[in-house]
Amino acid sequence: MSEREQVRRARRLVIKIGSALLTNDGRGLDVPALARWVDQIADLIREGVEVVVVSSGSVAEGMTRLGWSRRPEHLHELQAAAAVGQMGLVQTWEAQFRRHDRNAAQVLLTHDDLSDRKRYLNARSTLRTLLDFGVIPIVNENDTVVTDEIRFGDNDTLGALVANLIEADGLIILTDQDGLFDSDPRKHPDARLVTERRAGDPELDIMAGGGAGALGRGGMQTKLRAARLAARSGAFTVIVGGRLDQAISRLREGEEIGTLLLPEQGRIAARKQWLASHLQTRGRVTIDAGAVQVLCRGGRSLLPVGVKGVAGQFRRGEMVSCVDESGQEVARGLINYDSDEARAIAGRSSDRITDVLGYVSDEEMIHRDNMVLV
Numbered sequence: 001m002s003e004r005e006q007v008r009r010a011r012r013l014v015i016k017i018g019s020a021l022l023t024n025d026g027r028g029l030d031v032p033a034l035a036r037w038v039d040q041i042a043d044l045i046r047e048g049v050e051v052v053v054v055s056s057g058s059v060a061e062g063m064t065r066l067g068w069s070r071r072p073e074h075l076h077e078l079q080a081a082a083a084v085g086q087m088g089l090v091q092t093w094e095a096q097f098r099r100h101d102r103n104a105a106q107v108l109l110t111h112d113d114l115s116d117r118k119r120y121l122n123a124r125s126t127l128r129t130l131l132d133f134g135v136i137p138i139v140n141e142n143d144t145v146v147t148d149e150i151r152f153g154d155n156d157t158l159g160a161l162v163a164n165l166i167e168a169d170g171l172i173i174l175t176d177q178d179g180l181f182d183s184d185p186r187k188h189p190d191a192r193l194v195t196e197r198r199a200g201d202p203e204l205d206i207m208a209g210g211g212a213g214a215l216g217r218g219g220m221q222t223k224l225r226a227a228r229l230a231a232r233s234g235a236f237t238v239i240v241g242g243r244l245d246q247a248i249s250r251l252r253e254g255e256e257i258g259t260l261l262l263p264e265q266g267r268i269a270a271r272k273q274w275l276a277s278h279l280q281t282r283g284r285v286t287i288d289a290g291a292v293q294v295l296c297r298g299g300r301s302l303l304p305v306g307v308k309g310v311a312g313q314f315r316r317g318e319m320v321s322c323v324d325e326s327g328q329e330v331a332r333g334l335i336n337y338d339s340d341e342a343r344a345i346a347g348r349s350s351d352r353i354t355d356v357l358g359y360v361s362d363e364e365m366i367h368r369d370n371m372v373l374v
């Protein structure tokens with residue numbers, strides 16, 4: 001099977017579009033181009049693919065709206081430009097998706113949101129819920145509250161983090177070059193396109209060393225880093241020219257355009273490894289024999305009804321150990337409730353959670369996607 005088949009089969013994708021493309025090299029939002037991407041994304045959604053868009057361009061659009069011809073150096077001016085430009089950006093995405101009777105949603109995130117376990121779970125639940133409702137999340141960095149990202153202009157990394165977050169099959173990065181070349185094509189006209197590699201291939205570092213375009217900030221280095229990050233949760237990355245005619249649809253048809261960067265291992269194995277290696281446990285839940293059985297044999301989620309006891313102090317999103325009644329550890333996972341909440345709902349059926357807590361954030365104590373058996 002050709003590796004391109006993975007792109008054809010993907011059911012959940014993150015599509016990241018850089019500033020240079022979206023703003024027509026700084027001449028304001030390129031609405032016709034954006035409309036063409038939306039048409040292709042709408043086709044994907046009709047086929048049953050879930051899509052999250054990561055859209056840069058707020059600073060560039062803000063600069064146009066404010067009449068600035070040069071990217072400001074002061075961070076607070078960049079932040080101000082981003083705040084102004086974000087309005088135009090989401091309005092345009094929304095208007096274009098409305099043509100297809102689709103709702104879009106603005107989601108502003110920071111890298112910190114995705115490293116804090118509680119916010120990670122919250123962001124994940126919100127994005128998943130939007131996707132369940134058939135809404136297209138339009139993600140950008142929350143530039144008002146952070147400065148690092150805006151300085152490095154690194155929405156490539158954000159794209160990869162979002163791909164990890166929603167367990168996407170793949171990340172498609174649309175940029176102003178046809179893909180990753182063996183050297184920077186702006187400086188070397190004879191540079192050749194790389195069609196397919198393992199994301200971890202060290203040769204790629206040398207190829208991607210050439211810096212960014214005038215509007216984008218990260219260049220190919222951040223795209224390569226993003227591909228490696230996405231690969232950690234088993235997702236492939238395609239870096240492809242957003243100006244190529246029908247780029248997204250052609251990728252979907254398996255055409256060998258752009259650069260495909262492949263993970264070393266599959267999605268489930270990668271995620272389980274990440275869960276197993278990255279997190280220390282903060283507490284312990286004792287589960288009954290029935291729960292042990294469905295976890296171990298059925299690969300199912302842990303529901304509150306199977307929990308007999310809760311030990312330790314932990315917050316939502318932290319890693320806890322699941323032990324059987326003899327104290328033997330059977331699994332670990334990211335818990336959906338903090339320790340007090342977990343104690344209150346332990347042993348109860350999921351439809352009683354609202355009666356006990358006054359709200360329900362998740363039916364599961366630990367979702368199977370966030371759990372590894374030990």
Ligand SMILES: Nc1ncnc2c1ncn2[C@@H]1O[C@H](COP(=O)(O)OP(=O)(O)O)[C@@H](O)[C@H]1O
Pocket residue numbers: 017018019020021174175176177179180181182183184185186207208209210211212213214215216217218219220
């Ligand atoms: N090996 C390479 N192959 C392709 N492009 C490269 C390479 N090395 C550096 N680049 C530069 O990276 C730029 C794309 O990155 P960037 O400007 O950050 O775009 P975006 O806004 O899409 O994130 C290209 O215009 C190109 O000049």
Ligand SMILES: N[C@@H](CCC(=O)OP(=O)(O)O)C(=O)O
Pocket residue numbers: 017018019020055056057058059060082140141143149150153154155156215216217218219
């Ligand atoms: N979040 C900011 C900066 C992001 C940025 O420049 O990213 P990119 O063009 O993808 O390298 C924006 O939307 O303008």
